[in-house]
Amino acid sequence: MFNEPHLRSLPGSAAAPATAMRPLRVGMIGIGTVGGGTWAVLQRNQTLIAARAGRGIEIVAVAARNLERAAAVLQDAPGVELTRDPLRVATHPEVDVLVEVAGGTGPALEWVLAAIAHGKHVVTANKALLAVHGQTVFAAAQRQGVAVAYEGAVAVSLPIIKALREGLTANRIEWVAGIINGTSNFILTRMREDGVDFAAALAEAQALGYAEADPAFDVDGVDAAHKASLLAANAFGMPVRFDQAQVEGIRTLQALDVECARQLGFRVKLLGIARRQAEGVELRVHPAFVPAQHLLAQVDGSMNAVMVKGDASGVTMYYGAGAGAEPTASAVIADLVDVARLPAGTVAAQQRVPHLGFHPHAVDEQLAVLPRAAVHTRHYLRVPVHQAPQIEAVGAWLTAQQVPVQRMELANEKTLPACGTPQVLVLTDAVRQATVDLAVHALAAHPAVAGPVVALRVEMLEG
Amino acid sequence: MFNEPHLRSLPGSAAAPATAMRPLRVGMIGIGTVGGGTWAVLQRNQTLIAARAGRGIEIVAVAARNLERAAAVLQDAPGVELTRDPLRVATHPEVDVLVEVAGGTGPALEWVLAAIAHGKHVVTANKALLAVHGQTVFAAAQRQGVAVAYEGAVAVSLPIIKALREGLTANRIEWVAGIINGTSNFILTRMREDGVDFAAALAEAQALGYAEADPAFDVDGVDAAHKASLLAANAFGMPVRFDQAQVEGIRTLQALDVECARQLGFRVKLLGIARRQAEGVELRVHPAFVPAQHLLAQVDGSMNAVMVKGDASGVTMYYGAGAGAEPTASAVIADLVDVARLPAGTVAAQQRVPHLGFHPHAVDEQLAVLPRAAVHTRHYLRVPVHQAPQIEAVGAWLTAQQVPVQRMELANEKTLPACGTPQVLVLTDAVRQATVDLAVHALAAHPAVAGPVVALRVEMLEG
Numbered sequence: 001m002f003n004e005p006h007l008r009s010l011p012g013s014a015a016a017p018a019t020a021m022r023p024l025r026v027g028m029i030g031i032g033t034v035g036g037g038t039w040a041v042l043q044r045n046q047t048l049i050a051a052r053a054g055r056g057i058e059i060v061a062v063a064a065r066n067l068e069r070a071a072a073v074l075q076d077a078p079g080v081e082l083t084r085d086p087l088r089v090a091t092h093p094e095v096d097v098l099v100e101v102a103g104g105t106g107p108a109l110e111w112v113l114a115a116i117a118h119g120k121h122v123v124t125a126n127k128a129l130l131a132v133h134g135q136t137v138f139a140a141a142q143r144q145g146v147a148v149a150y151e152g153a154v155a156v157s158l159p160i161i162k163a164l165r166e167g168l169t170a171n172r173i174e175w176v177a178g179i180i181n182g183t184s185n186f187i188l189t190r191m192r193e194d195g196v197d198f199a200a201a202l203a204e205a206q207a208l209g210y211a212e213a214d215p216a217f218d219v220d221g222v223d224a225a226h227k228a229s230l231l232a233a234n235a236f237g238m239p240v241r242f243d244q245a246q247v248e249g250i251r252t253l254q255a256l257d258v259e260c261a262r263q264l265g266f267r268v269k270l271l272g273i274a275r276r277q278a279e280g281v282e283l284r285v286h287p288a289f290v291p292a293q294h295l296l297a298q299v300d301g302s303m304n305a306v307m308v309k310g311d312a313s314g315v316t317m318y319y320g321a322g323a324g325a326e327p328t329a330s331a332v333i334a335d336l337v338d339v340a341r342l343p344a345g346t347v348a349a350q351q352r353v354p355h356l357g358f359h360p361h362a363v364d365e366q367l368a369v370l371p372r373a374a375v376h377t378r379h380y381l382r383v384p385v386h387q388a389p390q391i392e393a394v395g396a397w398l399t400a401q402q403v404p405v406q407r408m409e410l411a412n413e414k415t416l417p418a419c420g421t422p423q424v425l426v427l428t429d430a431v432r433q434a435t436v437d438l439a440v441h442a443l444a445a446h447p448a449v450a451g452p453v454v455a456l457r458v459e460m461l462e463g
Numbered sequence: 464m465f466n467e468p469h470l471r472s473l474p475g476s477a478a479a480p481a482t483a484m485r486p487l488r489v490g491m492i493g494i495g496t497v498g499g500g501t502w503a504v505l506q507r508n509q510t511l512i513a514a515r516a517g518r519g520i521e522i523v524a525v526a527a528r529n530l531e532r533a534a535a536v537l538q539d540a541p542g543v544e545l546t547r548d549p550l551r552v553a554t555h556p557e558v559d560v561l562v563e564v565a566g567g568t569g570p571a572l573e574w575v576l577a578a579i580a581h582g583k584h585v586v587t588a589n590k591a592l593l594a595v596h597g598q599t600v601f602a603a604a605q606r607q608g609v610a611v612a613y614e615g616a617v618a619v620s621l622p623i624i625k626a627l628r629e630g631l632t633a634n635r636i637e638w639v640a641g642i643i644n645g646t647s648n649f650i651l652t653r654m655r656e657d658g659v660d661f662a663a664a665l666a667e668a669q670a671l672g673y674a675e676a677d678p679a680f681d682v683d684g685v686d687a688a689h690k691a692s693l694l695a696a697n698a699f700g701m702p703v704r705f706d707q708a709q710v711e712g713i714r715t716l717q718a719l720d721v722e723c724a725r726q727l728g729f730r731v732k733l734l735g736i737a738r739r740q741a742e743g744v745e746l747r748v749h750p751a752f753v754p755a756q757h758l759l760a761q762v763d764g765s766m767n768a769v770m771v772k773g774d775a776s777g778v779t780m781y782y783g784a785g786a787g788a789e790p791t792a793s794a795v796i797a798d799l800v801d802v803a804r805l806p807a808g809t810v811a812a813q814q815r816v817p818h819l820g821f822h823p824h825a826v827d828e829q830l831a832v833l834p835r836a837a838v839h840t841r842h843y844l845r846v847p848v849h850q851a852p853q854i855e856a857v858g859a860w861l862t863a864q865q866v867p868v869q870r871m872e873l874a875n876e877k878t879l880p881a882c883g884t885p886q887v888l889v890l891t892d893a894v895r896q897a898t899v900d901l902a903v904h905a906l907a908a909h910p911a912v913a914g915p916v917v918a919l920r921v922e923m924l925e926g
Binding site: 159172298310321330341357359 | 774
């Protein structure tokens with residue numbers, strides 16, 4: 001087929017200058033932070049974006065709750081139709097592609113499905129929507145032969161979805177691990193830098209606008225789990241399994257453990273991890289010890305980074321802002337440029353980039369998310385004891401419980417916050433979570449133990 | 464156009480399963496390290512790659528100098544046509560896409576142009592070819608309506624060309640800076656870690672296979688300049704201007720300056736830099752001081768990393784292996800998957816990803832590479848003086864010469880290699896290169912100065 005040059009001389013194909021193509025017409029639902037940023041960047045860089053896309057990209061209709069506010073944002077654009085009705089935009093006859101940046105799940109699902117049913121492509125930054133309803137959305141889009149692009153849903157400024165779906169397609173992916181919630185990373189960075197506790201760091205994040213008044217979504221790991229489940233689907237050819245992800249946040253993390261991490265040569269990061277094992281996939285979000293010299297450990301403040309291990313590529317890493325009006329706009333507009341470059345109408349489904357990186361017939365519906373008990377990784381344990389010499393007893397007891405102790409020492413009382421009793425710090429070799437959970441539970445009854453045992457996972461993330 | 468659902472029911476379009484498409488047929492010139500790696504990964508991961516690409520990818524013809532060696536590599540493949548004639552593969556009637564991984568410029572140009580003339584897409588990892596003959600190759604491909612993909616030409620394992628051409632299309636790129644030569648980075652890492660000089664670190668790199676017997680291309684910055692000129696073209700919409708790049712390598716870098724960098728809180732890295740200025744583009748490769756805490760300064764050994772500053776995205780970074788059989792294969796195969804996903808035949812030129820990120824009509828042929836004298840950046844100066852107190856005279860003299868001194872101190876003689884006389888270390892604010900060059904030249908005649916003055920650029924690479 002590629003050897004039929006006469007096909008290239010069909011009208012409108014090879015020779016026509018890019019300016020001859022009509023612009024891509026965009027309808028947008030939501031003109032808040034992300035929508036406003038998208039509008040601003042499309043205006044500011046319109047010539048450059050058209051030079052890259054091969055044609056202009058124009059917003060022709062916008063749905064907003066507050067029309068006055070929307071009109072203020074759009075002030076230079078008399079040609080844009082403004083409405084309170086999202087479905088009007090989703091089904092608008094003049095719209096080629098819907099940009100959904102209003103957030104939420106229920107109504108957003110209705111709008112997105114309506115747009116797809118009307119043959120429109122969809123660009124969204126709505127990770128909650130895709131994590132919860134992704135299978136419905138992608139199946140509908142597949143039937144209609146339209147694209148659903150969502151680079152803005154994960155670690156916005158860095159094109160990690162593109163890297164997985166297109167850049168690393170040669171690889172059997174072994175694992176993906178990322179710092180994919182900026183709010184949590186900001187809080188953890190402040191805890192490490194100043195030794196403050198979670199509540200103080202959260203208050204600072206809220207004062208600076210890095211955390212919402214209700215921070216649950218971010219600090220309890222839900223937002224990161226939305227993103228991790230999308231990464232896992234694209235990495236392994238599995239459905240979006242947010243409902244099966246194991247999710248722990250940073251709310252109960254103690255300043256003492258952040259300090260103990262430092263003593264042992266680690267930093268605490270909230271990681272989203274998807275790892276292929278022989279029997280299934282680990283899909284989990286939780287705070288973890290990462291070696292202090294590791295590149296991921298250097299990612300501070302509200303920045304995001306995702307590391308991917310492929311069997312051919314080795315380890316690659318992607319770093320950048322994970323939130324913000326213009327970084328998200330950067331992702332939304334890149335998706336629009338991808339859509340603008342799509343051939344219209346008659347492209348076979350197998351000639352588009354598949355929504356989740358693998359063509360639907362090849363997605364392994366049976367690929368299971370491993371239960372918590374089956375996760376296999378290193379651990380950090382902190383065991384308060386009545387007297388320092390009891391470290392020996394703790395070590396012997398852990399070994400008897402099949403916990404492979406790799407290193408054990410006492411917390412340095414000179415540099416650590418006062419904690420009443422000596423603290424035994426343990427690093428284990430890789431071990432099943434079930435074994436650790438049992439041991440931690442049983443340790444409470446050990447006569448040497450003076451208080452609650454803390455256990456956190458240790459991720460070496462080696463190439 | 465997107466609203467015409469009837470178009471999607473044309474034969475062969477929406478509903479056909481991916482398996483119905485015939486495989487993409489590949490001809491490969493070169494079956495050495497990269498070619499062998501590409502063959503191995505295509506074999507190992509063929510099911511997975513087809514699941515992503517929507518169809519199989521098959522090597523049907525291979526050209527090699529040594530047929531016996533080639534046959535040994537391809538042993539499991541009786542169906543592959545093996546020949547000593549690269550042009551046979553480039554023009555083979557069964558071949559859809561040519562993979563050129565033989566290297567070199569003259570003959571490779573002939574092969575690639577022959578393939579393009581025969582309507583074949585081209586995938587190459589040959590940065591020298593594209594840096595020197597890119598304009599010729601891309602213009603021919605544009606006329607023929609075929610893709611020329613080259614992710615393997617720059618920082619192989621990490622999809623930086625894809626990031627610039629597709630992932631960051633919303634952005635006005637301000638600068639790109641990268642560690643894009645693994646050999647040099649390995650040598651610099653060894654110099655810093657063990658305080659050895661360039662010759663010893665090079666010998667170690669050669670013994671370990673990280674450097675060629677003739678290391679000139681790598682250590683003199685030529686290879687990095689090839690890559691930087693491709694990055695600049697994709698970032699700024701300019702032609703490939705390798706011929707105008709300013710290129711300095713690390714051969715004359717002294718162990719003493721690596722140590723002085725440490726004292727001042729920096730690390731020395733060989734950077735490829737492309738920076739948009741009001742009057743033109745800086746395009747330069749040279750060793751530079753980078754702040755020791757900077758993420759790029761953490762990139763050690765033979766690893767590569769590229770940092771990009773976009774006006775909307777902010778700073779993003781891409782990290783991974785920059786060489787090796789399978790990391791390069793990862794890039795070559797990703798390019799093949801992109802080609803496999805292309806619609807055949809009738810796609811308008813403006814609906815493919817443009818070769819250099821911008822559609823040809825929008826490339827600014829006039830965008831000039833700034834001459835060395837006009838480059839504007841910070842500097843490090845090391846000035847040997849007869850006596851320590853002469854630091855005052857040096858400082859006053861530099862200020863009189865319009866060199867903006869930001870910080871000045873004596874090298875610590877206890878921690879640095881013996882160097883005979885006191886060494887004045889200077890960090891400047893941003894200043895035109897011409898001013899620094901004049902001052903360094905004139906300093907030689909200053910009565911306080913006891914030897915040659917060393918000047919290196921300082922890059923803060925701030926977000």
